[in-house]
Amino acid sequence: MNEHSKKTSDSTDAELLSAKLTHAHDKIIQLFELRLKEHGFSSLIKATPLFHTSLAQILMGQLQNQTSTYKAEDPGEYSLKEIFNLYSLLRIAVFEVLREEGPLSDKQTDLIFNMLQKMVADSADGFEQGIKNQKETQLTINETLEQMDFLFQYSGWGLIIAEPKNHTLLSVNPAFIEMHGYASADELIGKPLSMLIAPESAHEFPGHSHIAHLKDHHHYESIHVRQNGSVFPCSTDVVEVKDRNGNPLYYVANFQDITTLSQANESQSHFLTLARMDLDKLKQERQIREKFVDTLTHDLRNPLSSARAAAELLIRHKEKSDSLDRLAPMIITSIDRADKMIQDLLDANRIRAGQFLPIEIVNCDLKSVVTDALNGLNLIYEDRLVLVADKAIDGFWCCKGLRRVIENLVSNAAKYGSANTPITVSLSQHDQKVEINVHNEGKCIPQSEHARIFENFSRGKSAETGSQKGWGLGLTLVRGIAEAHGGSARVFSAVDAGTTFTIELPLDARPYQPHDESFEGHSR
Structure with missing residues (x-):
C-alpha cells in the first residue's frame, strides 16, 4: 500500500471511530460514572469535569489532529495514582460501550489506546507541574510566615492572636508581655484577654469585641492593668480574621501604651485651664484698675482742692499775717497727702513689677519707731491703740518704711475691725528675728482670701x-x-480669735539689700 492509500485508510478509521464515539457519548459517561462508584471513586466524579462534559469531542480532536495536546484543568486536585486509575476505568468504559455497538478494527483499537496513553502522559505532566507550583507556593508562604513572625516578635507594639469567641490568648509578643509586667508568654497563653482590662473599662470590652466582629477594623482606647496592679491607658486596633464563609478564625490585635500621650493631653488641658484663669485674672485686674483710677481721681481731688482753696485765700488776704500762719500748714498738709497717695501708687507698681522698694537702712530702736507712729495715730483713733513691748529692740531697718507698715496695718484694723475695740500692736524678738503683730477684733477674713489680699488693688469681699x-x-x-x-x-x-497681721523681719536687714544703690529694675 502506497503512502496516499495509507493516509486515506487512517482517515477513514478515524472518521468511523469519531462517529461511534459521538453516538456512544452518553453511554460512555454513564458507564464511566458507574465504574467510578464501583471502585470507590465517587468523590472524584465532580473533581474530574473533563470526563463528564466533552469526552467525545476530546477524543475526536485527538483523532483528527494527532499533534494537539491535552491539558488537565486542575491535576493538583488528585494524586498520580488516582489519575492512572481514572484513565484505566475510562479505557474499560470506552471499549466496553464501543464493542457493544459493533466490532472495532485494529486501527481503531490502536487509535483509542494511543489517545488514552497520551491523555495519561499529559495529565501526569500536569500533575508534576501542579506539585512544583504547590512547592513554590508553600515556599512563598513559609517566607511570608517567617517575615510575619519576625515582625510579631520584634514589634514595638504589643501584638496578640486570640480565640475569637472568648478571646483566650493563643500567642503574645514580647512587647505585649513587657507592657503588662509579665516575665514570659507562659504566664499569659491560655488566659482570657479580659483579665488584662482594668475594672473601669471592663464593662466596655464586650461592646468593642462585638464591633470588631461586625467591622473589618475597630480602634478604641481603654485602661489596662499590669501584673502588679498598676493601670495605664492603652490604644487598641483589632481585626477579626474570618474564613471564606465569614466564620471567625482568630482575634488579632495590637496595643500601644499611650501614657505619655495622655499626660501630654492632660498638660495641654492644664495649660489651657491656666490660660483661661490668667485671662479671667487679667479681666478682673482691668476692672480693678478702672475702679482704682476712679477712686484715685476722687481721693486726689480732695487734698488738691484744699490746697487750691487755701492758696486762693492767701492771695486775697496776703496782708493778713494770721491767714498765712493758718493757711500755709493746710497747704503743706494737703500736698503731703497727695504726695503720699502718688508715692504709694508708684511703690505698689514697683512691687508688682518684681522690684525692691528703695529703703534706707539705719540703726534704730524698733520700740521707739512704733511708739512714735502710734502716738500720731492715737490722735485719730481716740486712744484705741495698745502697744505691748517688754523692752527696746535694737536693729538695722528703714524707720520710714516701718512707720508706713504700722500706719497701714493700724488703719486697716480700724476700718474693718470692730468699732471701739482695742487695736493691739505687739513686738517680740526670737534670736535673729523680730515680729510685729497687729491684732483687732471683728469679722474674720476667709482662708481663701489670705493670699489674695496682699496683691495689688485687691481687697477682701467684706471690704468690697x-x-x-x-x-x-x-x-x-x-x-x-x-x-x-x-x-x-x-x-x-x-471667728473667735479676731485678725492678726504678722510682720517678720531679720534683726539686721543690711545683708538683704541689693548692691545697686539705685534699686532701679532690681528684681526681688
Whole structure:
C-alpha cells in the first residue's frame, strides 16, 4: 500500500471511530460514572469535569489532529495514582460501550489506546507541574510566615492572636508581655484577654469585641492593668480574621501604651485651664484698675482742692499775717497727702513689677519707731491703740518704711475691725528675728482670701461690700516693705480669735539689700 492509500485508510478509521464515539457519548459517561462508584471513586466524579462534559469531542480532536495536546484543568486536585486509575476505568468504559455497538478494527483499537496513553502522559505532566507550583507556593508562604513572625516578635507594639469567641490568648509578643509586667508568654497563653482590662473599662470590652466582629477594623482606647496592679491607658486596633464563609478564625490585635500621650493631653488641658484663669485674672485686674483710677481721681481731688482753696485765700488776704500762719500748714498738709497717695501708687507698681522698694537702712530702736507712729495715730483713733513691748529692740531697718507698715496695718484694723475695740500692736524678738503683730477684733477674713489680699488693688469681699473706701494698696505695700527688709508678711484670722497681721523681719536687714544703690529694675 502506497503512502496516499495509507493516509486515506487512517482517515477513514478515524472518521468511523469519531462517529461511534459521538453516538456512544452518553453511554460512555454513564458507564464511566458507574465504574467510578464501583471502585470507590465517587468523590472524584465532580473533581474530574473533563470526563463528564466533552469526552467525545476530546477524543475526536485527538483523532483528527494527532499533534494537539491535552491539558488537565486542575491535576493538583488528585494524586498520580488516582489519575492512572481514572484513565484505566475510562479505557474499560470506552471499549466496553464501543464493542457493544459493533466490532472495532485494529486501527481503531490502536487509535483509542494511543489517545488514552497520551491523555495519561499529559495529565501526569500536569500533575508534576501542579506539585512544583504547590512547592513554590508553600515556599512563598513559609517566607511570608517567617517575615510575619519576625515582625510579631520584634514589634514595638504589643501584638496578640486570640480565640475569637472568648478571646483566650493563643500567642503574645514580647512587647505585649513587657507592657503588662509579665516575665514570659507562659504566664499569659491560655488566659482570657479580659483579665488584662482594668475594672473601669471592663464593662466596655464586650461592646468593642462585638464591633470588631461586625467591622473589618475597630480602634478604641481603654485602661489596662499590669501584673502588679498598676493601670495605664492603652490604644487598641483589632481585626477579626474570618474564613471564606465569614466564620471567625482568630482575634488579632495590637496595643500601644499611650501614657505619655495622655499626660501630654492632660498638660495641654492644664495649660489651657491656666490660660483661661490668667485671662479671667487679667479681666478682673482691668476692672480693678478702672475702679482704682476712679477712686484715685476722687481721693486726689480732695487734698488738691484744699490746697487750691487755701492758696486762693492767701492771695486775697496776703496782708493778713494770721491767714498765712493758718493757711500755709493746710497747704503743706494737703500736698503731703497727695504726695503720699502718688508715692504709694508708684511703690505698689514697683512691687508688682518684681522690684525692691528703695529703703534706707539705719540703726534704730524698733520700740521707739512704733511708739512714735502710734502716738500720731492715737490722735485719730481716740486712744484705741495698745502697744505691748517688754523692752527696746535694737536693729538695722528703714524707720520710714516701718512707720508706713504700722500706719497701714493700724488703719486697716480700724476700718474693718470692730468699732471701739482695742487695736493691739505687739513686738517680740526670737534670736535673729523680730515680729510685729497687729491684732483687732471683728469679722474674720476667709482662708481663701489670705493670699489674695496682699496683691495689688485687691481687697477682701467684706471690704468690697462694706462702706469703707480704699485703693487695695495698703497690704501690698506692707508685704513689699517687709520683703525689702528680707522679711515676710502673713495673716491669721478666726471667728473667735479676731485678725492678726504678722510682720517678720531679720534683726539686721543690711545683708538683704541689693548692691545697686539705685534699686532701679532690681528684681526681688
